[in-house]
Amino acid sequence: MEYIVWTVAGLLVGAVVTWLVAAKRAQSEIITKVGDADRKTAAAESKAASAEAIAAEVRRQYEEVRRKAEADFQELRVQLSSESEARVRAETEKEELAQRLEDEKRLLAEAREKLTDTFKALASTTLEDSNKAFLSLAKETFDKVLAEAKGDLGKREEAINGLVKPLAESLKTFDEHVRKLETTRQQAYTSLESNLKGLTESQEKLQKETANLVTALRTPQIRGRWGEMTLKRVVELAGMSEHCDFTEQLSVSTDEGRIRPDLIVHLPAGREIVVDAKVSLEAYLDALSAESEQGRKEALTRHAAQIRSHMSALSARSYWEQFDKAPEFVVMFIPGESFF
Structure with a gap:
Protein backbone atom coordinates (compact mmCIF):
# COMPACT_ATOMS: atom_id res chain seq x y z
CA MET A 1 0.00 0.00 0.00
CA GLU A 2 2.82 2.35 0.92
CA TYR A 3 4.54 1.52 -2.34
CA ILE A 4 1.45 2.53 -4.26
CA VAL A 5 1.23 5.80 -2.35
CA TRP A 6 4.84 6.66 -3.14
CA THR A 7 4.30 5.69 -6.74
CA VAL A 8 1.25 7.92 -7.02
CA ALA A 9 3.12 10.73 -5.26
CA GLY A 10 6.03 10.34 -7.68
CA LEU A 11 3.71 10.45 -10.61
CA LEU A 12 2.08 13.58 -9.21
CA VAL A 13 5.44 15.24 -8.64
CA GLY A 14 6.55 14.28 -12.17
CA ALA A 15 3.35 15.63 -13.61
CA VAL A 16 3.78 18.89 -11.69
CA VAL A 17 7.41 19.23 -12.82
CA THR A 18 6.44 18.45 -16.41
CA TRP A 19 3.66 21.02 -16.23
CA LEU A 20 6.03 23.64 -14.81
CA VAL A 21 8.61 22.97 -17.55
CA ALA A 22 5.94 23.14 -20.25
CA ALA A 23 4.54 26.32 -18.71
CA LYS A 24 8.02 27.89 -18.62
CA ARG A 25 8.58 26.96 -22.25
CA ALA A 26 5.18 28.29 -23.24
CA GLN A 27 5.90 31.52 -21.34
CA SER A 28 9.23 31.87 -23.16
CA GLU A 29 7.54 31.34 -26.53
CA ILE A 30 4.85 33.85 -25.59
CA ILE A 31 7.51 36.43 -24.62
CA THR A 32 9.34 35.80 -27.93
CA LYS A 33 6.12 36.20 -29.93
CA VAL A 34 5.27 39.35 -27.99
CA GLY A 35 8.74 40.77 -28.81
CA ASP A 36 8.27 39.91 -32.50
CA ALA A 37 4.84 41.50 -32.43
CA ASP A 38 6.30 44.65 -30.83
CA ARG A 39 9.02 44.87 -33.48
CA LYS A 40 6.52 44.35 -36.29
CA THR A 41 4.28 46.96 -34.69
CA ALA A 42 7.20 49.43 -34.50
CA ALA A 43 8.09 48.74 -38.14
CA ALA A 44 4.47 49.18 -39.15
CA GLU A 45 4.27 52.41 -37.19
CA SER A 46 7.48 53.66 -38.89
CA LYS A 47 6.08 52.80 -42.32
CA ALA A 48 2.82 54.45 -41.38
CA ALA A 49 4.71 57.58 -40.29
CA SER A 50 6.65 57.60 -43.59
CA ALA A 51 3.44 57.08 -45.53
CA GLU A 52 1.82 59.89 -43.56
CA ALA A 53 4.78 62.20 -44.32
CA ILE A 54 4.62 61.31 -48.02
CA ALA A 55 0.86 61.84 -48.00
CA ALA A 56 1.34 65.22 -46.30
CA GLU A 57 3.93 66.24 -48.92
CA VAL A 58 1.63 65.09 -51.72
CA ARG A 59 -1.26 67.05 -50.16
CA ARG A 60 0.98 70.12 -49.86
CA GLN A 61 2.09 69.88 -53.51
CA TYR A 62 -1.49 69.29 -54.55
CA GLU A 63 -2.58 72.40 -52.63
CA GLU A 64 0.18 74.47 -54.28
CA VAL A 65 -0.78 73.22 -57.74
CA ARG A 66 -4.46 73.78 -57.00
CA ARG A 67 -3.84 77.33 -55.71
CA LYS A 68 -1.67 78.16 -58.72
CA ALA A 69 -4.25 76.69 -61.09
CA GLU A 70 -7.00 78.68 -59.38
CA ALA A 71 -4.90 81.86 -59.58
CA ASP A 72 -4.16 81.27 -63.28
CA PHE A 73 -7.81 80.49 -63.89
CA GLN A 74 -8.87 83.64 -62.05
CA GLU A 75 -6.39 85.72 -64.06
CA LEU A 76 -7.62 84.20 -67.33
CA ARG A 77 -11.20 84.80 -66.25
CA VAL A 78 -10.40 88.45 -65.49
CA GLN A 79 -8.68 88.86 -68.86
CA LEU A 80 -11.57 87.16 -70.62
CA SER A 81 -14.03 89.35 -68.76
CA SER A 82 -12.08 92.49 -69.71
CA GLU A 83 -11.91 91.44 -73.35
CA SER A 84 -15.60 90.55 -73.32
CA GLU A 85 -16.47 93.91 -71.80
CA ALA A 86 -14.34 95.72 -74.39
CA ARG A 87 -15.98 93.77 -77.19
CA VAL A 88 -19.44 94.47 -75.76
CA ARG A 89 -18.61 98.19 -75.48
CA ALA A 90 -17.35 98.25 -79.06
CA GLU A 91 -20.44 96.48 -80.32
CA THR A 92 -22.65 98.79 -78.25
CA GLU A 93 -20.95 101.90 -79.62
CA LYS A 94 -21.25 100.49 -83.12
CA GLU A 95 -24.95 99.81 -82.63
CA GLU A 96 -25.49 103.27 -81.09
CA LEU A 97 -23.69 104.91 -83.99
CA ALA A 98 -25.75 102.94 -86.50
CA GLN A 99 -28.92 103.83 -84.60
CA ARG A 100 -27.99 107.53 -84.60
CA LEU A 101 -27.37 107.45 -88.32
CA GLU A 102 -30.72 105.78 -88.88
CA ASP A 103 -32.42 108.34 -86.63
CA GLU A 104 -30.82 111.23 -88.48
CA LYS A 105 -31.83 109.75 -91.82
CA ARG A 106 -35.35 109.31 -90.50
CA LEU A 107 -35.43 112.92 -89.20
CA LEU A 108 -34.23 114.20 -92.55
CA ALA A 109 -36.90 112.18 -94.33
CA GLU A 110 -39.59 113.43 -91.93
CA ALA A 111 -38.45 117.04 -92.28
CA ARG A 112 -38.48 116.74 -96.03
CA GLU A 113 -41.94 115.15 -95.93
CA LYS A 114 -43.26 117.86 -93.57
CA LEU A 115 -41.87 120.63 -95.73
CA THR A 116 -43.38 119.04 -98.79
CA ASP A 117 -46.78 118.70 -97.10
CA THR A 118 -46.62 122.29 -95.87
CA PHE A 119 -45.72 123.53 -99.28
CA LYS A 120 -48.57 121.60 -100.88
CA ALA A 121 -51.05 122.93 -98.27
CA LEU A 122 -50.05 126.55 -98.78
CA ALA A 123 -49.47 126.41 -102.51
CA SER A 124 -53.14 126.82 -103.38
CA THR A 125 -53.86 129.71 -100.96
CA TYR A 189 20.29 87.75 -103.82
CA THR A 190 21.38 89.30 -107.12
CA SER A 191 24.72 90.33 -105.63
CA LEU A 192 25.20 86.89 -104.09
CA GLU A 193 24.31 85.19 -107.34
CA SER A 194 26.80 87.42 -109.20
CA ASN A 195 29.51 86.73 -106.62
CA LEU A 196 28.86 82.99 -106.77
CA LYS A 197 29.00 83.09 -110.54
CA GLY A 198 32.28 85.00 -110.43
CA LEU A 199 33.66 82.61 -107.83
CA THR A 200 32.64 79.62 -109.94
CA GLU A 201 34.29 81.11 -113.00
CA SER A 202 37.44 81.91 -111.00
CA GLN A 203 37.47 78.37 -109.60
CA GLU A 204 37.09 76.86 -113.05
CA LYS A 205 39.82 79.13 -114.40
CA LEU A 206 42.09 78.24 -111.48
CA GLN A 207 41.45 74.53 -111.99
CA LYS A 208 42.22 74.87 -115.70
CA GLU A 209 45.40 76.85 -115.01
CA THR A 210 46.41 74.36 -112.31
CA ALA A 211 45.87 71.48 -114.72
CA ASN A 212 47.93 73.28 -117.37
CA LEU A 213 50.69 73.97 -114.82
CA VAL A 214 50.74 70.33 -113.68
CA THR A 215 50.88 69.17 -117.30
CA ALA A 216 53.70 71.59 -118.01
CA LEU A 217 55.66 70.55 -114.92
CA ARG A 218 55.41 66.92 -116.01
CA THR A 219 57.28 67.84 -119.21
CA PRO A 220 61.07 67.46 -118.61
CA GLN A 221 62.09 70.41 -120.85
CA ILE A 222 59.68 72.86 -119.22
CA ARG A 223 60.49 71.53 -115.78
CA GLY A 224 64.23 71.97 -116.39
CA ARG A 225 63.81 75.47 -117.76
CA TRP A 226 61.71 76.43 -114.73
CA GLY A 227 64.46 75.18 -112.41
CA GLU A 228 67.09 77.23 -114.27
CA MET A 229 64.96 80.40 -114.12
CA THR A 230 64.30 79.91 -110.41
CA LEU A 231 68.02 79.43 -109.75
CA LYS A 232 68.88 82.66 -111.56
CA ARG A 233 66.16 84.56 -109.70
CA VAL A 234 67.46 83.31 -106.34
CA VAL A 235 71.05 84.43 -106.93
CA GLU A 236 69.86 87.80 -108.25
CA LEU A 237 67.71 88.31 -105.16
CA ALA A 238 70.82 87.55 -103.12
CA GLY A 239 72.49 90.60 -104.73
CA MET A 240 74.66 88.78 -107.28
CA SER A 241 75.15 90.11 -110.84
CA GLU A 242 75.48 88.06 -114.02
CA HIS A 243 78.96 87.91 -115.63
CA CYS A 244 80.38 89.39 -112.43
CA ASP A 245 79.30 87.11 -109.62
CA PHE A 246 77.97 84.21 -111.69
CA THR A 247 77.86 82.84 -115.23
CA GLU A 248 74.99 80.84 -116.76
CA GLN A 249 75.19 77.87 -119.08
CA LEU A 250 78.99 77.88 -119.46
CA SER A 251 79.83 75.09 -121.93
CA VAL A 252 83.12 73.12 -121.81
CA SER A 253 84.42 70.17 -123.85
CA THR A 254 85.27 66.77 -122.37
CA ASP A 255 86.30 63.39 -123.75
CA GLU A 256 82.68 62.31 -123.59
CA GLY A 257 81.36 65.47 -125.25
CA ARG A 258 80.34 68.91 -124.10
CA ILE A 259 78.96 69.62 -120.64
CA ARG A 260 77.11 72.72 -119.58
CA PRO A 261 76.34 73.32 -115.90
CA ASP A 262 73.45 75.65 -115.14
CA LEU A 263 75.45 78.16 -113.08
CA ILE A 264 79.06 78.95 -112.12
CA VAL A 265 79.38 81.10 -108.99
CA HIS A 266 82.58 83.19 -108.91
CA LEU A 267 84.19 83.49 -105.47
CA PRO A 268 87.06 85.65 -104.25
CA ALA A 269 90.62 84.47 -105.03
CA GLY A 270 89.41 83.03 -108.31
CA ARG A 271 87.50 80.15 -106.78
CA GLU A 272 84.35 78.77 -108.40
CA ILE A 273 81.37 76.69 -107.35
CA VAL A 274 79.37 74.68 -109.86
CA VAL A 275 75.58 74.72 -109.36
CA ASP A 276 73.16 72.54 -111.32
CA ALA A 277 69.34 72.82 -111.00
CA LYS A 278 67.40 69.58 -110.79
CA VAL A 279 63.61 69.44 -110.72
CA SER A 280 62.15 66.02 -109.98
CA LEU A 281 58.37 66.40 -109.80
CA GLU A 282 56.76 63.32 -111.34
CA ALA A 283 56.49 61.32 -108.12
CA TYR A 284 55.92 64.47 -106.03
CA LEU A 285 52.88 65.45 -108.12
CA ASP A 286 51.61 61.87 -107.84
CA ALA A 287 51.88 62.19 -104.04
CA LEU A 288 49.88 65.42 -104.05
CA SER A 289 47.08 63.85 -106.10
CA ALA A 290 47.07 60.52 -104.24
CA GLU A 291 43.68 59.53 -102.82
CA SER A 292 45.02 57.39 -99.97
CA GLU A 293 47.75 57.70 -97.36
CA GLN A 294 49.41 54.53 -98.62
CA GLY A 295 49.51 55.88 -102.18
CA ARG A 296 50.96 59.16 -100.92
CA LYS A 297 53.72 57.38 -98.99
CA GLU A 298 54.62 55.22 -101.99
CA ALA A 299 54.82 58.28 -104.27
CA LEU A 300 57.01 60.17 -101.77
CA THR A 301 59.30 57.14 -101.56
CA ARG A 302 59.69 57.22 -105.36
CA HIS A 303 60.30 60.97 -105.16
CA ALA A 304 63.13 60.48 -102.63
CA ALA A 305 64.63 57.77 -104.85
CA GLN A 306 64.53 60.11 -107.86
CA ILE A 307 66.27 62.87 -105.86
CA ARG A 308 68.94 60.37 -104.80
CA SER A 309 69.33 59.28 -108.45
CA HIS A 310 69.84 62.90 -109.57
CA MET A 311 72.46 63.37 -106.84
CA SER A 312 74.36 60.28 -107.97
CA ALA A 313 74.20 61.29 -111.64
CA LEU A 314 75.35 64.83 -110.87
CA SER A 315 78.24 63.55 -108.75
CA ALA A 316 79.30 61.21 -111.55
CA ARG A 317 79.81 64.13 -113.95
CA SER A 318 82.88 65.30 -111.94
CA TYR A 319 82.59 68.95 -112.86
CA TRP A 320 85.70 69.74 -110.79
CA GLU A 321 87.84 67.98 -113.43
CA GLN A 322 86.77 70.53 -116.06
CA PHE A 323 86.76 73.50 -113.68
CA ASP A 324 90.12 73.54 -111.96
CA LYS A 325 89.18 76.27 -109.52
CA ALA A 326 86.09 74.41 -108.30
CA PRO A 327 86.14 72.20 -105.18
CA GLU A 328 85.43 68.51 -105.51
CA PHE A 329 81.70 68.84 -105.04
CA VAL A 330 78.74 70.19 -106.98
CA VAL A 331 75.77 72.09 -105.55
CA MET A 332 72.43 70.60 -106.64
CA PHE A 333 69.71 73.26 -106.57
CA ILE A 334 66.11 72.14 -105.99
CA PRO A 335 63.63 75.02 -106.56
CA GLY A 336 61.38 74.51 -103.55
CA GLU A 337 61.73 73.54 -99.90
CA SER A 338 58.57 71.41 -100.09
CA PHE A 339 60.31 69.12 -102.62
CA PHE A 340 62.64 67.96 -99.85
Whole structure:
Protein backbone atom coordinates (compact mmCIF):
# COMPACT_ATOMS: atom_id res chain seq x y z
CA MET A 1 0.00 0.00 0.00
CA GLU A 2 2.82 2.35 0.92
CA TYR A 3 4.54 1.52 -2.34
CA ILE A 4 1.45 2.53 -4.26
CA VAL A 5 1.23 5.80 -2.35
CA TRP A 6 4.84 6.66 -3.14
CA THR A 7 4.30 5.69 -6.74
CA VAL A 8 1.25 7.92 -7.02
CA ALA A 9 3.12 10.73 -5.26
CA GLY A 10 6.03 10.34 -7.68
CA LEU A 11 3.71 10.45 -10.61
CA LEU A 12 2.08 13.58 -9.21
CA VAL A 13 5.44 15.24 -8.64
CA GLY A 14 6.55 14.28 -12.17
CA ALA A 15 3.35 15.63 -13.61
CA VAL A 16 3.78 18.89 -11.69
CA VAL A 17 7.41 19.23 -12.82
CA THR A 18 6.44 18.45 -16.41
CA TRP A 19 3.66 21.02 -16.23
CA LEU A 20 6.03 23.64 -14.81
CA VAL A 21 8.61 22.97 -17.55
CA ALA A 22 5.94 23.14 -20.25
CA ALA A 23 4.54 26.32 -18.71
CA LYS A 24 8.02 27.89 -18.62
CA ARG A 25 8.58 26.96 -22.25
CA ALA A 26 5.18 28.29 -23.24
CA GLN A 27 5.90 31.52 -21.34
CA SER A 28 9.23 31.87 -23.16
CA GLU A 29 7.54 31.34 -26.53
CA ILE A 30 4.85 33.85 -25.59
CA ILE A 31 7.51 36.43 -24.62
CA THR A 32 9.34 35.80 -27.93
CA LYS A 33 6.12 36.20 -29.93
CA VAL A 34 5.27 39.35 -27.99
CA GLY A 35 8.74 40.77 -28.81
CA ASP A 36 8.27 39.91 -32.50
CA ALA A 37 4.84 41.50 -32.43
CA ASP A 38 6.30 44.65 -30.83
CA ARG A 39 9.02 44.87 -33.48
CA LYS A 40 6.52 44.35 -36.29
CA THR A 41 4.28 46.96 -34.69
CA ALA A 42 7.20 49.43 -34.50
CA ALA A 43 8.09 48.74 -38.14
CA ALA A 44 4.47 49.18 -39.15
CA GLU A 45 4.27 52.41 -37.19
CA SER A 46 7.48 53.66 -38.89
CA LYS A 47 6.08 52.80 -42.32
CA ALA A 48 2.82 54.45 -41.38
CA ALA A 49 4.71 57.58 -40.29
CA SER A 50 6.65 57.60 -43.59
CA ALA A 51 3.44 57.08 -45.53
CA GLU A 52 1.82 59.89 -43.56
CA ALA A 53 4.78 62.20 -44.32
CA ILE A 54 4.62 61.31 -48.02
CA ALA A 55 0.86 61.84 -48.00
CA ALA A 56 1.34 65.22 -46.30
CA GLU A 57 3.93 66.24 -48.92
CA VAL A 58 1.63 65.09 -51.72
CA ARG A 59 -1.26 67.05 -50.16
CA ARG A 60 0.98 70.12 -49.86
CA GLN A 61 2.09 69.88 -53.51
CA TYR A 62 -1.49 69.29 -54.55
CA GLU A 63 -2.58 72.40 -52.63
CA GLU A 64 0.18 74.47 -54.28
CA VAL A 65 -0.78 73.22 -57.74
CA ARG A 66 -4.46 73.78 -57.00
CA ARG A 67 -3.84 77.33 -55.71
CA LYS A 68 -1.67 78.16 -58.72
CA ALA A 69 -4.25 76.69 -61.09
CA GLU A 70 -7.00 78.68 -59.38
CA ALA A 71 -4.90 81.86 -59.58
CA ASP A 72 -4.16 81.27 -63.28
CA PHE A 73 -7.81 80.49 -63.89
CA GLN A 74 -8.87 83.64 -62.05
CA GLU A 75 -6.39 85.72 -64.06
CA LEU A 76 -7.62 84.20 -67.33
CA ARG A 77 -11.20 84.80 -66.25
CA VAL A 78 -10.40 88.45 -65.49
CA GLN A 79 -8.68 88.86 -68.86
CA LEU A 80 -11.57 87.16 -70.62
CA SER A 81 -14.03 89.35 -68.76
CA SER A 82 -12.08 92.49 -69.71
CA GLU A 83 -11.91 91.44 -73.35
CA SER A 84 -15.60 90.55 -73.32
CA GLU A 85 -16.47 93.91 -71.80
CA ALA A 86 -14.34 95.72 -74.39
CA ARG A 87 -15.98 93.77 -77.19
CA VAL A 88 -19.44 94.47 -75.76
CA ARG A 89 -18.61 98.19 -75.48
CA ALA A 90 -17.35 98.25 -79.06
CA GLU A 91 -20.44 96.48 -80.32
CA THR A 92 -22.65 98.79 -78.25
CA GLU A 93 -20.95 101.90 -79.62
CA LYS A 94 -21.25 100.49 -83.12
CA GLU A 95 -24.95 99.81 -82.63
CA GLU A 96 -25.49 103.27 -81.09
CA LEU A 97 -23.69 104.91 -83.99
CA ALA A 98 -25.75 102.94 -86.50
CA GLN A 99 -28.92 103.83 -84.60
CA ARG A 100 -27.99 107.53 -84.60
CA LEU A 101 -27.37 107.45 -88.32
CA GLU A 102 -30.72 105.78 -88.88
CA ASP A 103 -32.42 108.34 -86.63
CA GLU A 104 -30.82 111.23 -88.48
CA LYS A 105 -31.83 109.75 -91.82
CA ARG A 106 -35.35 109.31 -90.50
CA LEU A 107 -35.43 112.92 -89.20
CA LEU A 108 -34.23 114.20 -92.55
CA ALA A 109 -36.90 112.18 -94.33
CA GLU A 110 -39.59 113.43 -91.93
CA ALA A 111 -38.45 117.04 -92.28
CA ARG A 112 -38.48 116.74 -96.03
CA GLU A 113 -41.94 115.15 -95.93
CA LYS A 114 -43.26 117.86 -93.57
CA LEU A 115 -41.87 120.63 -95.73
CA THR A 116 -43.38 119.04 -98.79
CA ASP A 117 -46.78 118.70 -97.10
CA THR A 118 -46.62 122.29 -95.87
CA PHE A 119 -45.72 123.53 -99.28
CA LYS A 120 -48.57 121.60 -100.88
CA ALA A 121 -51.05 122.93 -98.27
CA LEU A 122 -50.05 126.55 -98.78
CA ALA A 123 -49.47 126.41 -102.51
CA SER A 124 -53.14 126.82 -103.38
CA THR A 125 -53.86 129.71 -100.96
CA THR A 126 -50.67 131.76 -101.07
CA LEU A 127 -49.73 134.32 -103.65
CA GLU A 128 -46.59 134.09 -105.69
CA ASP A 129 -44.61 136.44 -103.45
CA SER A 130 -45.71 134.58 -100.34
CA ASN A 131 -44.85 131.37 -102.13
CA LYS A 132 -41.37 132.65 -102.86
CA ALA A 133 -40.92 133.80 -99.27
CA PHE A 134 -42.07 130.44 -98.02
CA LEU A 135 -39.80 128.63 -100.42
CA SER A 136 -36.92 130.78 -99.25
CA LEU A 137 -37.77 130.07 -95.64
CA ALA A 138 -38.22 126.40 -96.38
CA LYS A 139 -34.91 126.32 -98.18
CA GLU A 140 -33.17 128.04 -95.26
CA THR A 141 -34.78 125.66 -92.80
CA PHE A 142 -33.91 122.67 -94.90
CA ASP A 143 -30.33 123.89 -95.40
CA LYS A 144 -30.01 124.44 -91.65
CA VAL A 145 -31.31 120.97 -90.86
CA LEU A 146 -29.11 119.50 -93.57
CA ALA A 147 -26.06 121.40 -92.30
CA GLU A 148 -26.68 120.19 -88.77
CA ALA A 149 -27.08 116.64 -90.02
CA LYS A 150 -23.93 116.96 -92.10
CA GLY A 151 -22.12 118.37 -89.09
CA ASP A 152 -23.12 115.41 -86.98
CA LEU A 153 -22.19 113.06 -89.79
CA GLY A 154 -18.88 114.87 -90.17
CA LYS A 155 -18.15 114.47 -86.48
CA ARG A 156 -19.01 110.79 -86.67
CA GLU A 157 -16.83 110.45 -89.73
CA GLU A 158 -13.96 112.24 -87.99
CA ALA A 159 -14.33 109.94 -84.98
CA ILE A 160 -14.28 106.89 -87.23
CA ASN A 161 -11.31 108.27 -89.15
CA GLY A 162 -9.55 108.90 -85.85
CA LEU A 163 -9.89 105.21 -85.08
CA VAL A 164 -9.12 103.92 -88.56
CA LYS A 165 -6.36 106.34 -89.62
CA PRO A 166 -3.67 105.07 -87.17
CA LEU A 167 -4.37 101.53 -88.30
CA ALA A 168 -4.15 102.56 -91.96
CA GLU A 169 -0.87 104.39 -91.31
CA SER A 170 0.52 101.35 -89.49
CA LEU A 171 -0.49 99.10 -92.38
CA LYS A 172 1.08 101.53 -94.84
CA THR A 173 4.31 101.66 -92.83
CA PHE A 174 4.36 97.87 -92.60
CA ASP A 175 3.75 97.56 -96.34
CA GLU A 176 6.59 99.99 -97.09
CA HIS A 177 8.88 98.08 -94.74
CA VAL A 178 7.99 94.79 -96.43
CA ARG A 179 8.66 96.32 -99.86
CA LYS A 180 12.03 97.64 -98.67
CA LEU A 181 12.92 94.24 -97.24
CA GLU A 182 11.94 92.56 -100.48
CA THR A 183 14.00 95.07 -102.48
CA THR A 184 16.99 94.57 -100.17
CA ARG A 185 16.60 90.79 -100.34
CA GLN A 186 16.39 90.88 -104.13
CA GLN A 187 19.48 93.08 -104.35
CA ALA A 188 21.38 90.86 -101.91
CA TYR A 189 20.29 87.75 -103.82
CA THR A 190 21.38 89.30 -107.12
CA SER A 191 24.72 90.33 -105.63
CA LEU A 192 25.20 86.89 -104.09
CA GLU A 193 24.31 85.19 -107.34
CA SER A 194 26.80 87.42 -109.20
CA ASN A 195 29.51 86.73 -106.62
CA LEU A 196 28.86 82.99 -106.77
CA LYS A 197 29.00 83.09 -110.54
CA GLY A 198 32.28 85.00 -110.43
CA LEU A 199 33.66 82.61 -107.83
CA THR A 200 32.64 79.62 -109.94
CA GLU A 201 34.29 81.11 -113.00
CA SER A 202 37.44 81.91 -111.00
CA GLN A 203 37.47 78.37 -109.60
CA GLU A 204 37.09 76.86 -113.05
CA LYS A 205 39.82 79.13 -114.40
CA LEU A 206 42.09 78.24 -111.48
CA GLN A 207 41.45 74.53 -111.99
CA LYS A 208 42.22 74.87 -115.70
CA GLU A 209 45.40 76.85 -115.01
CA THR A 210 46.41 74.36 -112.31
CA ALA A 211 45.87 71.48 -114.72
CA ASN A 212 47.93 73.28 -117.37
CA LEU A 213 50.69 73.97 -114.82
CA VAL A 214 50.74 70.33 -113.68
CA THR A 215 50.88 69.17 -117.30
CA ALA A 216 53.70 71.59 -118.01
CA LEU A 217 55.66 70.55 -114.92
CA ARG A 218 55.41 66.92 -116.01
CA THR A 219 57.28 67.84 -119.21
CA PRO A 220 61.07 67.46 -118.61
CA GLN A 221 62.09 70.41 -120.85
CA ILE A 222 59.68 72.86 -119.22
CA ARG A 223 60.49 71.53 -115.78
CA GLY A 224 64.23 71.97 -116.39
CA ARG A 225 63.81 75.47 -117.76
CA TRP A 226 61.71 76.43 -114.73
CA GLY A 227 64.46 75.18 -112.41
CA GLU A 228 67.09 77.23 -114.27
CA MET A 229 64.96 80.40 -114.12
CA THR A 230 64.30 79.91 -110.41
CA LEU A 231 68.02 79.43 -109.75
CA LYS A 232 68.88 82.66 -111.56
CA ARG A 233 66.16 84.56 -109.70
CA VAL A 234 67.46 83.31 -106.34
CA VAL A 235 71.05 84.43 -106.93
CA GLU A 236 69.86 87.80 -108.25
CA LEU A 237 67.71 88.31 -105.16
CA ALA A 238 70.82 87.55 -103.12
CA GLY A 239 72.49 90.60 -104.73
CA MET A 240 74.66 88.78 -107.28
CA SER A 241 75.15 90.11 -110.84
CA GLU A 242 75.48 88.06 -114.02
CA HIS A 243 78.96 87.91 -115.63
CA CYS A 244 80.38 89.39 -112.43
CA ASP A 245 79.30 87.11 -109.62
CA PHE A 246 77.97 84.21 -111.69
CA THR A 247 77.86 82.84 -115.23
CA GLU A 248 74.99 80.84 -116.76
CA GLN A 249 75.19 77.87 -119.08
CA LEU A 250 78.99 77.88 -119.46
CA SER A 251 79.83 75.09 -121.93
CA VAL A 252 83.12 73.12 -121.81
CA SER A 253 84.42 70.17 -123.85
CA THR A 254 85.27 66.77 -122.37
CA ASP A 255 86.30 63.39 -123.75
CA GLU A 256 82.68 62.31 -123.59
CA GLY A 257 81.36 65.47 -125.25
CA ARG A 258 80.34 68.91 -124.10
CA ILE A 259 78.96 69.62 -120.64
CA ARG A 260 77.11 72.72 -119.58
CA PRO A 261 76.34 73.32 -115.90
CA ASP A 262 73.45 75.65 -115.14
CA LEU A 263 75.45 78.16 -113.08
CA ILE A 264 79.06 78.95 -112.12
CA VAL A 265 79.38 81.10 -108.99
CA HIS A 266 82.58 83.19 -108.91
CA LEU A 267 84.19 83.49 -105.47
CA PRO A 268 87.06 85.65 -104.25
CA ALA A 269 90.62 84.47 -105.03
CA GLY A 270 89.41 83.03 -108.31
CA ARG A 271 87.50 80.15 -106.78
CA GLU A 272 84.35 78.77 -108.40
CA ILE A 273 81.37 76.69 -107.35
CA VAL A 274 79.37 74.68 -109.86
CA VAL A 275 75.58 74.72 -109.36
CA ASP A 276 73.16 72.54 -111.32
CA ALA A 277 69.34 72.82 -111.00
CA LYS A 278 67.40 69.58 -110.79
CA VAL A 279 63.61 69.44 -110.72
CA SER A 280 62.15 66.02 -109.98
CA LEU A 281 58.37 66.40 -109.80
CA GLU A 282 56.76 63.32 -111.34
CA ALA A 283 56.49 61.32 -108.12
CA TYR A 284 55.92 64.47 -106.03
CA LEU A 285 52.88 65.45 -108.12
CA ASP A 286 51.61 61.87 -107.84
CA ALA A 287 51.88 62.19 -104.04
CA LEU A 288 49.88 65.42 -104.05
CA SER A 289 47.08 63.85 -106.10
CA ALA A 290 47.07 60.52 -104.24
CA GLU A 291 43.68 59.53 -102.82
CA SER A 292 45.02 57.39 -99.97
CA GLU A 293 47.75 57.70 -97.36
CA GLN A 294 49.41 54.53 -98.62
CA GLY A 295 49.51 55.88 -102.18
CA ARG A 296 50.96 59.16 -100.92
CA LYS A 297 53.72 57.38 -98.99
CA GLU A 298 54.62 55.22 -101.99
CA ALA A 299 54.82 58.28 -104.27
CA LEU A 300 57.01 60.17 -101.77
CA THR A 301 59.30 57.14 -101.56
CA ARG A 302 59.69 57.22 -105.36
CA HIS A 303 60.30 60.97 -105.16
CA ALA A 304 63.13 60.48 -102.63
CA ALA A 305 64.63 57.77 -104.85
CA GLN A 306 64.53 60.11 -107.86
CA ILE A 307 66.27 62.87 -105.86
CA ARG A 308 68.94 60.37 -104.80
CA SER A 309 69.33 59.28 -108.45
CA HIS A 310 69.84 62.90 -109.57
CA MET A 311 72.46 63.37 -106.84
CA SER A 312 74.36 60.28 -107.97
CA ALA A 313 74.20 61.29 -111.64
CA LEU A 314 75.35 64.83 -110.87
CA SER A 315 78.24 63.55 -108.75
CA ALA A 316 79.30 61.21 -111.55
CA ARG A 317 79.81 64.13 -113.95
CA SER A 318 82.88 65.30 -111.94
CA TYR A 319 82.59 68.95 -112.86
CA TRP A 320 85.70 69.74 -110.79
CA GLU A 321 87.84 67.98 -113.43
CA GLN A 322 86.77 70.53 -116.06
CA PHE A 323 86.76 73.50 -113.68
CA ASP A 324 90.12 73.54 -111.96
CA LYS A 325 89.18 76.27 -109.52
CA ALA A 326 86.09 74.41 -108.30
CA PRO A 327 86.14 72.20 -105.18
CA GLU A 328 85.43 68.51 -105.51
CA PHE A 329 81.70 68.84 -105.04
CA VAL A 330 78.74 70.19 -106.98
CA VAL A 331 75.77 72.09 -105.55
CA MET A 332 72.43 70.60 -106.64
CA PHE A 333 69.71 73.26 -106.57
CA ILE A 334 66.11 72.14 -105.99
CA PRO A 335 63.63 75.02 -106.56
CA GLY A 336 61.38 74.51 -103.55
CA GLU A 337 61.73 73.54 -99.90
CA SER A 338 58.57 71.41 -100.09
CA PHE A 339 60.31 69.12 -102.62
CA PHE A 340 62.64 67.96 -99.85
